[in-house]
Amino acid sequence: MSATARKAGFGAALWDYLTTVDHKKIGILYLVAGIFFFILGGLEAMLIRIQLISPNNEFISAQFYNEVLTMHGTTMIFLAAMPLIFALMNAVVPLQIGARDVAFPFVNSLGFWLFFFGGVMLNVSWFVTGAPDAGWTAYAPLSIFSEGHGVDFYAIGLQISGFGTLMGGINFIVTVVNMRAPGMTYMRMPLFTWTAFIASVLILFAFPALTVGLFMLTFDRLFGANFFDPAMGGNAIIWEHLFWIFGHPEVYILILPAFGVFSEVIPTFAKKRLFGYSSMVFATVLIAFLGFMVWAHHMFTVGLGPIANSIFAVATMAIAVPTGIKIFNWLFTLWGGSIRLTSPMVFALGFIPTFTIGGMTGVMLASAAADFQYHDSYFVVAHFHYVIVGGVVLGLFAGIIYWWPKMFGTMLNEKLNHWFFWLFFIGFHLTFFIQHFLGLMGMPRRYWKFLPDQGLDLFNLISTIGAFFMAVGTIVFLYNVIITQVKGVKVSGDPWDARTLEWAIPSPPPFYNFKQEPLVRGLDPLWIEKTEGNGKIQPATPLGDIHMPNNSFVPFMMSLGLFIAGFGVMFQGTYWVLAVIGFGITAGSMLYRSFKDDLGYHVHKEDLEDEKGDGSNG
Amino acid sequence: MMKGWMSKFKAIFALVVLALVLSGCTGKPFLSALQPKGEGAEMIYDLMILSIIIMLVVFVVVMVIYTFVIVKYRQKKDDPDFMPKQTEGNHALETLWTVIPIILLLILAVPTVQYTFALADTSPELNEEGEEQDSLWVNITGAQYWWHFEYQDMEVSTSQELYIPVDRRVYLSMGSQDVIHSFWVPSIDGKMDVNPTGNTNEMTLLAKEEGVYWGKCAELCGPSHSIMDFKVIAVSPGEFEQWIKDMQGVTGEETPESxxxxxxxxxxxxxxxxxxxxxxxxxxxxxxxxxxxxxxxxxxxxxxxxxxxxxxxxxxxxxxxxxxxxxxxxxxxxxxxxxxxxxxxxxxxxxxxxxxxxxxxxxxxxxxxxxxxxxxxxxxxxxxxxxxxxxxxxxxxxxxxxxxxxxxxxxxxxxxxxxx
Amino acid sequence: MADDMLKSDNLPQNPERASLEGRNKFMGFWFFLGGETVLFASLFGTYLALRNSPAEGPTASEIFGLELVFIMTIVLLTSSLTSVYAMYHMKNGDFKKMQLWLGITVALGFTFLGFEIYEFYHYVHGYHFGYTTSAFSSAFYTLVGFHGGHVAFGLAWIISLMIRNAKRGINLYNAPKFYIASLYWHFIDVVWVFIFTVVYLMGKVG
The missing domain is CATH 1.10.760.10 (Cytochrome c-like domain)
Structure with missing residues (x-):
């Protein structure tokens, strides 16, 4: 009965989380780590905005500024947005498809610990020789020439956390394909599950390109390889291709699950089924597919020639079509509904105009010729913040607030959530809308300082003021989390009057999720039972023993091994011993795992009958 | 080529632009892409305006529906149990919002492709008889954190400030000594990356008005990326000829006065x-x-x-x-x-x-x-x-x-x- | 039920896919190979971009000899075939024969690896074609070395499976493990066919 961790005490709880293979607990781990890194990345953003509050400002040095901007981007994408996406996927996807667990609980845990140690490694760089300073894109040869070990930390840290993400991705693909409850056909899957599934496919095919790129960067820097060194026949543009072959799908890896969140939140609070469900699914798949063939729109100014530029420009514009379909489907889900302005819904409603602007500037950027002006200017900065903050971050917060009761059994304070939204939303537009103009007025991105008398002073000041609004908003949210958890008022299994399967079980769910496998009779199964049945999901199978996986400390040790080995590879010399130790720990853990049979255990029928709750809503 | 139908939009937008100028949204004339002073910048500006018009149409449509549904379909206080009709979808509507965006995008895609090719064209200019004219080529080298300009076949080199004649296409061949930089003079033309050996880029620069234009490095190249500034000085063709002549005479041995x-x-x-x-x-x-x-x-x-x-x-x-x-x-x-x-x-x-x-x-x-x-x-x-x-x-x-x-x-x- | 997983009698026709865990492993591994394909595609792309950039070092046609590589190809292809035999016997529940054929697979794998090490040694000492010689050399050693690393990992994997299960037969618990190890081995083989074509044949001919 290790999974339930009946033992009391902090030590026991800690050990439970270090060894857990329960997707719900892993979801919480992702959430905590993701929010931590989100705050860290936010502080870095504040440093950037304070530096740019006035012309010729010398608040921080040029070198430190480059480190801050690099770490801001890297942290926000890889260490905040990705894990928060995984937090929601872990917390929700198995429940939405009526599964008792994910396909690979062990791999799931390994994925988290690899991500976590990779993230820690990246941030250790602050204290050892300085953080990476070549931008989150780490374009060669700047990243090759960069002194110190900052970029090594970038390459090895991301490599480790990238492995974790890849494993998480495979886990969710197989979970969705193999673990669906009886009756949960593909076209009955909730949109969030669909988008998580497609995002996982994107992870699977996009991350290996980054893996290869990072290996080359590491080999160039640490082992004298010549991939990107022009003097030895290398070519710096290869890095750009590999990075963006990964990097562009990455954008969709982030935004698609956010779309999924909105596709859950909007129908719930409009009390209406999702308009055009099948075209939403189709649009998701199409966006993912097109997302793989547009990477070079990040490289219009590289000099690929007009033919390549035109092809990539038109392909990029094509993505606007399925995205537009989604926007209109959401609008028409609202049409004729009965809209409740709860806080997740307010985030969703804030998202629609914001993301529309982000999408529009996206199309403008897709126009290759015009991109010669936009590229690498603050226009681009504004664009991708509209997409990533206005799309992904609003989506993540909508999702976190929406599923908070399911994850923790408590309800965040609605009033504070509204305060959070308005501060964050107004601050966001103040910060970033104006940056479109800064870019067109001639301010390139990644500028440590801008000069006086160039007409850039006022807008930069406004932008910085907006950033403070966002910071205050985030503080309100954190305060809300703390007081909610301290009060600890429990809520029912279905506090939002929602539609999908996860709301049919108690909050938080028992560790085996569903006592009996649920029978799914259509899209929005809980809603169907509410309107056509007795409000309870019918079981598909009789009550029986439930097979559960054992907890394991191996994932933690495997990841720790790679973390230690990373330092050895980086510092070399006598530090090679660290690499030997680290790889030894990882290999030993793998052998241990493969030599010790892990058959899991069974929760017995008799025990289940004693447990409270009947596995359905109530 | 696109000027004909473009000019129609221009009239409408003159007002909008004027409003923007008054509100200070267009920046300084020597730096802003919104006050184009060169051939490339003007073409791109046209494209920008076209795309903004198309996008604004979409935005307005979205916002009208958006505002309408939020106002109209809020939950009624007196009837909180109101059960909306559970619509699955509507084929006609869904087709409509698939087809219309495709048409709008095509309207943008056609000039995009045309301009992309036009801006990449570095073939020599033709005179009235259709003969190729001599092109003025400048080799540009980017380095941490300065710019070098070498006028091909003229034995003139200078750094940091590039002199060009107005109304004549100047052909640029660009490479970097170290990391990737990007050459950007927003008010004259779009930017182009300046790559290390093996990936030389070419572009043209045509200033339509005399002036000193501010240039920026647009690709992160190290700590001083933000101050790797340069100038483009556009003078009349005659002045330019004179300048070249004067520069050619310099040996470095000239004795100064004091x-x-x-x-x-x-x-x-x-x-x-x-x-x-x-x-x-x-x-x-x-x-x-x-x-x-x-x-x-x-x-x-x-x-x-x-x-x-x-x-x-x-x-x-x-x-x-x-x-x-x-x-x-x-x-x-x-x-x-x-x-x-x-x-x-x-x-x-x-x-x-x-x-x-x-x-x-x-x-x-x-x-x-x-x-x-x-x-x-x-x-x-x-x-x-x-x-x-x-x-x-x-x-x-x-x-x-x-x-x-x-x-x-x-x-x-x-x-x-x-x-x- | 858990104990059934470790029983070796009355196995179904496809023991590797008889349990949910087995089906998950089977499918997950196929997807993993999809990711591996992208990984090698990226390496191939890089190699193609850099194969004509030997800087001061030797070029492809100067150093490659097809004889040894041809033998290596035969060895690896054969090892793929022997692993098919092993899986055939696994499905028939004949544990000893499976172990035997896996043993032959491993032996062929080691032969291949030995040849590859010899080949690299030959390039480094015979032609001064080291990892840091040129962009071409870095791309070559990285691509072929990644493949070699996969071979080494595959060998370690199969050997540890053989040792772990030496004293017990095939069961529902270990059948999927054997099966995906052999899938992995086939994948390595397929990658080598591409390396043989793209690196060696194209290097020698074009």
């Missing part, structure tokens, strides 16, 4: 010539200083005065607080100079003004008074001190120069007529 400057010259030759060249030498380890005396800014962005220059020399470009140009590569220079010697070198460098054609000649360009002050802060100084020493050798040239510049302004005004 005795201090002469001492400075000697010190310069002993200490600085390994990296810096005066004249058309191919040496580009450090910036070429042939017409250093005419620079508008020091190090691309600092006020041009002797005090700054001495500090620059003594701190090897880093500045006393390390913030003049962080990461500057001049630090490897081996020289040891006293403050006095550095001052002499500075004195010498500030006399390097081989041509009567200086940024001043571009002043009849596009500026408001307030802009001019920020561009030419050294104006007062020059009239006081250093200007005198140059007066003599400039006399004959400047008379030629002013002739040419009157030509230039004529051309400028005829261009304006064309525009209207």
């Amino acid at each position: 005795a201090t400057a002469q001492e400075g010259q000697q010190l310069f030759q002993d200490n600085c010539m390994t990296c810096h060249a005066i004249g058309s030498s191919p040496n580009k380890i450090g910036p070429n200083l042939t017409n250093f005396g005419d620079r508008i800014k020091l190090g691309g962005y600092l006020d041009y005065n002797k005090e700054n220059l001495v500090e620059w020399i003594q701190t090897k470009g880093l500045g006393e607080d390390g913030n003049m140009k962080p990461g500057n590569q001049m630090t490897s220079a081996p020289y040891e100079l006293s403050d006095e010697e550095a001052a002499k070198i500075a004195e010498y460098l500030m006399t390097l003004s081989p041509s009567g054609i200086t940024p001043e000649n571009a002043k009849d360009g596009v500026y408001k008074d307030s802009d001019l002050k920020s561009l030419f802060p050294k104006e007062e100084e020059e009239t006081e001190g250093q200007g005198e020493s140059q007066e003599d050798n400039k006399d004959e040239e400047s008379s030629q120069g002013s002739d040419e510049s009157s030509d230039g302004s004529n051309e400028g005004s005829s261009e304006e007529n064309n525009d209207e």
Whole structure:
């Protein structure tokens, strides 16, 4: 009965989380780590905005500024947005498809610990020789020439956390394909599950390109390889291709699950089924597919020639079509509904105009010729913040607030959530809308300082003021989390009057999720039972023993091994011993795992009958 | 080619643009992509306006529906149990919002492709008989954190400030000595990456008005990325010819007027010539200083005065607080100079003004008074001190120069007529 | 039920896919190979971009000899075939024969690896073609080395499976493990066919 961790005490709880293979607990781990890194990345953003509050400002040095901007981007994408996406996927996807667990609980845990140690490694760089300073894109040869070990930390840290993400991705693909409850056909899957599934496919095919790129960067820097060194026949543009072959799908890896969140939140609070469900699914798949063939729109100014530029420009514009379909489907889900302005819904409603602007500037950027002006200017900065903050971050917060009761059994304070939204939303537009103009007025991105008398002073000041609004908003949210958890008022299994399967079980769910496998009779199964049945999901199978996986400390040790080995590879010399130790720990853990049979255990029928709750809503 | 239908939009947008200008949203004329002064920037500006119009149409449609549904379909207080109809979808509507965006995108895609090809075209210009004309090619080298310009087949090299003739296409061939940079003069044209060996890029630059235009590095290239500024100085074709002629004559051995400057010259030759060249030498380890005396800014962005220059020399470009140009590569220079010697070198460098054609000649360009002050802060100084020493050798040239510049302004005004 | 997983009698026709865990492993591994494909595609792309950039070092046609590589190809292809035999016997529940054929597979794998090490040694000492010689050399050693690393990992994997299960037969618990190890081995083989074509044949001919 290790999974339930009946033992009391902090030590026991800690050990439970270090060894857990329960997707719900892993979801919480992702959430905590993701929010931590989100705050860290936010502080870095504040440093950037304070530096740019006035012309010729010398608040921080040029070198430190480059480190801050690099770490801001890297942290926000890889260490905040990705894990928060995984937090929601872990917390929700198995429940939405009526599964008792994910396909690979062990791999799931390994994925988290690899991500976590990779993230820690990246941030250790602050204290050892300085953080990476070549931008989150780490374009060669700047990243090759960069002194110190900052970029090594970038390459090895991301490599480790990238492995974790890849494993998480495979886990969710197989979970969705193999673990669906009886009756949960593909076209009955909730949109969030669909988008998580497609995002996982994107992870699977996009991350290996980054893996290869990072290996080359590491080999160039640490082992004298010549991939990107022009003097030895290398070519710096290869890095750009590999990075963006990964990097562009990455954008969709982030935004698609956010779309999924909105596709859950909007129908719930409009009390209406999702308009055009099948075209939403189709649009998701199409966006993912097109997302793989547009990477070079990040490289219009590289000099690929007009033919390549035109092809990539038109392909990029094509993505606007399925995205537009989604926007209109959401609008028409609202049409004729009965809209409740709860806080997740307010985030969703804030998202629609914001993301529309982000999408529009996206199309403008897709126009290759015009991109010669936009590229690498603050226009681009504004664009991708509209997409990533206005799309992904609003989506993540909508999702976190929406599923908070399911994850923790408590309800965040609605009033504070509204305060959070308005501060964050107004601050966001103040910060970033104006940056479109800064870019067109001639301010390139990644500028440590801008000069006086160039007409850039006022807008930069406004932008910085907006950033403070966002910071205050985030503080309100954190305060809300703390007081909610301290009060600890429990809520029912279905506090939002929602539609999908996860709301049919108690909050938080028992560790085996569903006592009996649920029978799914259509899209929005809980809603169907509410309107056509007795409000309870019918079981598909009789009550029986439930097979559960054992907890394991191996994932933690495997990841720790790679973390230690990373330092050895980086510092070399006598530090090679660290690499030997680290790889030894990882290999030993793998052998241990493969030599010790892990058959899991069974929760017995008799025990289940004693447990409270009947596995359905109530 | 696209001008015909473009001009229709232009009238409508003149008002919008005017509103923007009034609200200060278009930036400074020497830096802003929203005040195009060159061929490329104008084309891109047209494309920008077209895409903004299309996008605004979409945005307005979305916002109208959005506002309507939020106002109309809020949960009714008196009927909270109202059960909306559970619509699955609507094929007609869904087809509509698939087809219309496709059409809108095609409207944008066609000129996008046309302009993409037009902007990438570096074939020689044809004259009226359809014969190929000689093209003016400039090799541009980016380096941490400065720019080098070498006029092909003309034996003229300079750094930091690129002189070009107005209304003539200048062909640029660009490469980097170290990391990737990006060459961007927003008010004349879009940007192009400046790659290390093996990936040379070409583009053209055509300024339609005289003026001093601000250039920026647009690809992160190290700590001083944000201050790797340069200028493009567009003068009349006649002035440009004169400038080239004057620059070709420089050997670096010319003796300056004052005795201090002469001492400075000697010190310069002993200490600085390994990296810096005066004249058309191919040496580009450090910036070429042939017409250093005419620079508008020091190090691309600092006020041009002797005090700054001495500090620059003594701190090897880093500045006393390390913030003049962080990461500057001049630090490897081996020289040891006293403050006095550095001052002499500075004195010498500030006399390097081989041509009567200086940024001043571009002043009849596009500026408001307030802009001019920020561009030419050294104006007062020059009239006081250093200007005198140059007066003599400039006399004959400047008379030629002013002739040419009157030509230039004529051309400028005829261009304006064309525009209207 | 858990104990059934370790029983070796009365195995179904496809023991590797008889349990949910087995089906998950089976499918997950196929997807993993999809990711591996992208990984090698990226390496191939890089190699193609850099194969004509030997800087001061030797070029492809100067150093490659097809004889040894041809033998290596035969060895690896054969090992793929022997692993098919092993899986055939696994499905028939004949544990000893499976172990035997896996043993032959491993032996062929080691032969291949030995040849590859010899080949690299030959390039480094015979032609001064080291990892840091040129962009071409870095790309070559990285691509072929990644493949070699996969071979080494595959060998370690199969050997540890053989040792772990030496004293017990095939069961529902270990059948999927054997099966995906053999899938992995086939994948390595397929990658080698591409390396043989793209690196060696194209290097020698074009």
